[in-house]
């Protein structure tokens with residue numbers, strides 16, 4: 581992802597690479613830059629982002645691991661600096677963010693929902709940031725319908741519940757990134773699948789987010805926000821509780 585950011589900066593008029601940091605860099609090397617593009621690791625990212633915000637540097641985050649708790653802490657840091665502009669993008673791929681938006685709409689019509697995500701074997705975190713964002717967006721869009729009813733507590737193989745939705749993570753050679761949101765209804769199953777087959781999938785979204793970071797104010801989360809893709813509760817979603825949807 582760092583190489584992709586560098587190639588975009590080399591290509592885009594009006595931008596230039598100020599410094600390329602790595603794991604052996606001092607974070608002070610970013611001082612003097614207008615924007616920090618953070619594509620590091622979940623362990624390192626919050627510290628780098630906090631350091632940049634405190635020094636008046638705008639931030640574009642692509643790193644995964646930004647849980648709701650981390651985002652809440654980040655929101656406080658941003659609120660304390662009126663000039664701060666921070667954008668966090670769990671997935672730069674246009675197809676992925678559209679798939680997540682579709683899942684947030686579909687989730688209002690189904691009460692049996694699970695997410696399966698697969699990534700390359702080198703990915704160090706699970707569940708993926710995309711799956712976390714997808715689960716949170718589905719549950720938020722359900723509004724008054726409330727969370728789905730995955731009520732098991734002690735069956736590891738049933739997945740980790742994120743915003744009440746079971747998420748199953750695979751780490752496999754031969755895969756880059758894939759996500760399926762599977763929605764079960766009465767007599768039917770809807771599956772929303774997104775496959776990333778090349779890192780070039782992240783190019784357009786990273787460019788759009790980079791442009792947005794120049795003028796961002798406060799904290800923005802999600803490429804959907806950058807693109808103006810909004811998913812609100814669907815007013816006519818009928819009640820359709822599925823017998824046997826829970827694990828009890």
Ligand SMILES: NC(=O)C1=CN([C@@H]2O[C@H](COP(=O)(O)OP(=O)(O)OC[C@H]3O[C@@H](n4cnc5c(N)ncnc54)[C@H](OP(=O)(O)O)[C@@H]3O)[C@@H](O)[C@H]2O)C=CC1
Nearest residue numbers: 581582601602603604619620624642643644669670671672
């Ligand atoms: N939002 C999105 O669309 C996408 C997000 N991601 C996420 O982006 C992150 C990076 O993914 P990826 O590029 O594949 O991972 P890599 O492991 O290839 O790269 C991680 C980079 O972080 C650098 N790094 C580690 N520690 C530090 C530090 N303390 N200061 C500065 N740099 C540091 C490493 O430097 P060095 O080489 O010197 O060790 C390396 O260049 C992951 O969290 C991944 O999940 C990935 C793909 C898409």
Ligand SMILES: O=C(O)C1=N[C@H](C(=O)O)C[C@H](O)C1
Nearest residue numbers: 644670671703708709710757
């Ligand atoms: O590590 C990856 O590769 C990816 N990480 C992000 C995530 O955790 O969702 C985005 C994309 O899925 C690729």
